[in-house]
Amino acid sequence: MKYKAVIFDLDGVICHTDENHYQAWKSVADSLGITFDRTVNDRLRGVSRRESLEIMLESHDEEMEEAEKKHWSDQKNQRYRESLKTLTPENLDPGVTETLSVVRKMGILMAIGSSSKNTKYILERLGLADAFDAISDGNGITKAKPDPEIFLRAASQMGVQPEDCLVVEDAKVGIEAALAAGMDCAAIGDGTRYGMAQYNLDQITDLVAILEQTPWQSILKDLK
Ligand code: BG6
Ligand code: MG
DSSP states (O other): OOOSEEEEOSBTTTBSHHHHHHHHHHHHHHHHTOOOOHHHHHTTTTOOHHHHHHHHGGGOSSOOOHHHHHHHHHHHHHHHHHHHTTOOGGGSOHHHHHHHHHHHHTTOEEEEEOSOTTHHHHHHHTTOTTSOSEEEOSTTOSSOTTSTHHHHHHHHHHTOOGGGEEEEESSHHHHHHHHHTTOEEEEEGGGGGGOOSSEEESSGGGHHHHHHOOHHHHHHHHHO
16 A cells, blocks of 8 residues: 555545635625635635635735734634534535545545644534544644644654655645645645646545555556
8 A cells, every 4th residue: 555644634625614614704804895706715725714814804905903803813713613503414425424434444544634723623513523543733733734734743643654644635735735744645626726736636535546556556657
């Protein structure tokens, strides 16, 4: 087996909470009278809450005091958390459930590597609290993606080397973080637009074929 562990991003990979993030930021932008669309939103993928606010404020004319920034960042999180209340295991795509179960049966370790401070809450709501061998999230990190810290911490929690890990990501900064960590990356969704990852997935179930590759098949693929 080429990889000993898979590190999954959460929002936009395991679940569709990237849409909840978008709706919450859109509602804050509307409250502030700022133009905000899905193109700007793609720049927020994988980026910390605070940095997301800064990106959103790029099109705001007035300077904002620190206290006000904190207020709107908290507002976004409140609106986001409110929308998560309806999340249940039913919201998991069957392909995700199937993939997690097959990867587990293959004996490959699994972790979450997400910038979100809401990671554990979301995993609980989805019934995935015990589905992973390690959870590395936005709590207690010193540097957010594209810094490799989140992924390196996940690898170290699982006791594996970075080169033994494959990261699944939908965000440009997430792919950059995986590559900076010395890990391979499989891009999905918006992440496939950048041509930066070793693999592009049309759907999450495509991951299984990549993991089934023996090292020899991988070497032949690299030579092609
Ligand atoms: C990432 C999302 O997973 O988490 C970003 O892609 C988000 O959009 C970031 O800003 C931080 O999330 P949270 O839940 O801590 O605000
Ligand atoms: Mg994501």
